[in-house]
Amino acid sequence: MSNSRADVLAAARAILAEHSLADLTMRRLATDLGVRPNALYWHFPNKQTMLAALADDILAGVEPSRKGSAPERIRSAAVAMRAALLDVPDSAEIVSSAWASGLSTRSTLETIVTVARDGGLDAQTADGVATAVCQLTIGLTIEEQTRTQMERLGVTGPSGRDFDSEFARGLDVIVAGARAQTAVSTD
Amino acid sequence: MSNSRADVLAAARAILAEHSLADLTMRRLATDLGVRPNALYWHFPNKQTMLAALADDILAGVEPSRKGSAPERIRSAAVAMRAALLDVPDSAEIVSSAWASGLSTRSTLETIVTVARDGGLDAQTADGVATAVCQLTIGLTIEEQTRTQMERLGVTGPSGRDFDSEFARGLDVIVAGARAQTAVSTD
């Protein structure tokens, strides 16, 4: 009969899947779980902390690939991060806030740092690659998911933008930069 | 006695400067302007539109530099964008939402596309550079400004992060990528 912390996160995902971030209120979440709003505060001290836990949950499956060259592994981590975000509507915005609040991990960032270092990049360049990749992915996916929701609600027509290729082009530049720095350091 | 649209935006900036985005409510804005909350709806159809206008206002001064090599001009546009954001507390988050909503221009993005093309990059690479630069700048500045506010409110101690160098490292990778693509196309 009683709800666990995981139940709360699952109900939050369901609200995002069927509605939107605007509908993800503590009151609505409580109603869907069959409890009063204040019951949620037994699980989380506040909404911000709940959203940070959700952000970690959403990106939990993003792991480094074991095969391919260093640039290919950086690229595949970025693609995996983007896929994880696209899987849950409005999740990019949630991740952005969570990373900013300091209440979530930034484990995907660390994953990419590790991949880049293992590929032979020096520490500073590896940090730069991971930062650029994560911000590109989160930021562009916020734009895409927001458009998707606006179209779903009929408040706007199609944007005419091709987010997949915008992402691919941005990623190409970052990977080219990583490759250039690798070339420099192995010279 | 009566307020213009520009007065509303100026009052919004003042709230950000003295308080935070959380305090930037339509009700507080109205109080500061000496009117009732609903008076603001004469100037803007809703809060989202007001924030989009504010976002454009904040980035209005970011213009391409006329001197230096192509990589230097890309770098200086990125630095100018970051400076404009850092000048207004919590503005990066506002710009992120505004770009996503489609209610603001994305003129800074276009500025960087132009700078990159004029530097000899092909259209696709120029788009990739501009996208990567803008998302890096907005995303990292969201994190920095959020930390600044949390420290200001005493809810957190110092993060120990050096956002200036995180930004510099990310930007270095993107500029190296731009340079690499230039080299390829002029070969």
Added chain:
DNA sequence: ACCTGAACACCGTTCAAGT
């Protein structure tokens, strides 16, 4: 051109108490 009065339908969060 710009503002008010009055209202609607919401929010997140707290506190003491219950099982």
Added chain:
DNA sequence: ACCTGAACACCGTTCAAGT
């Protein structure tokens, strides 16, 4: 370990009307 009752102090927005 998990939830309720009751309340506090807010939000954005609408509509008709006023000057």
